[in-house]
Amino acid sequence: MHELFFVRLFAYSIIPLLLASAHLLLDRHARTPARRIELFTVYLLAISVGASGLGGAFGHLFLADVIAEGVGWPAGSPFQLEMGFANLALGILGIMAISRRDGFRTATIVAVTVVGVGATTVHLMDIAATGNLAPGNTVQNLGNLLDPVLLIALAWLARRHPAEAESPAALRWHRQVETVAGMAAAGVGIGFGVGFAAGALLLWTVLGVLAGVAFGVLLNSRASDAHKELMPAAR
Known part of the structure; x- marks a missing residue:
């Protein structure tokens, strides 16, 4: 159970x-x-918000008792379902925000910050009141705070370094x-x-x-080849 939350933080x-x-x-x-800032922002939105939100939704909706045990809270609470749908909303926002470079990203970062800081506050209050140091009540707070801090910092930097003018090359x-x-x-x-089901979380997460990444590079390579083939025809 300890491994679950440590690997989740890493992942x-x-x-x-x-x-x-x-x-x-x-x-x-x-x-x-501007492009360096964009790189880190996109990866954080895709993984720290999108994939994390969807994964959290799956856990709260379908593995509620496992999550409750890891947090050190009673099992069987319907509030798990509410948290599941809240995580689902964050996951969808994160995925949608990947390709948005406007106020939608800001709204997504605000949502992630409110949920992350709010959840951490609740966990810290529980620790102070009960001494509950279960990994789900402690370790996950690092991610709950780190991700919003990084996204806020990147959003601030993005305002100081305006994005380049749109061009075919920039869009590609x-x-x-x-x-x-x-x-x-993904x-x-x-x-x-798969790692959770197979009992090898870290190995399967890395794989x-x-x-x-390999599939994404392959897709980009094919798209680049198709673009090169179209260039002579356009001329």
Whole structure:
């Protein structure tokens, strides 16, 4: 049970930072401040908000007793279902916000912050009142706070470094980033779920991430080849 929450923290809060950093190092087109900020923002929205929200929804809706045990709270509460649908809403917002570079992202970050800070406050109050140090009551607070802090900081930086003017090349770059981040998010979620069922959380989560990234790169490669084939015809 302890492993569940530690791997969840790694999967949904640390992996997006590692992937964004690797993408930044390998992508020669991501050299402007605006694009660097965009890279980290997209990976966090895709994984820390989108995949995490959908995964949390699945846990609260279909594995409620397991989650309750991990948090150290009584099983069988219908409030688990309410939390499940709240997480589902966050997951959908995160996925939708990947391709949005407007106020929709800001609204999503506000929602994530309110839920994350609110949940952490409740957990800290429970710790103070009962001394409950179950991993679900302690470890997950790190992600609940880290993700909103990073997203708020990135949103602030984005205001200081306005996005570049839209052009065909810029739009292609954004689509490529969104594709890889989206597939990585799917890989994290699927890998985490398979790992939970198979009793090998970390292994399957890492394999899922690698498979998702590889599939995203493959999709981008095919799209790039198709674009090159169309270029002579356009001329």
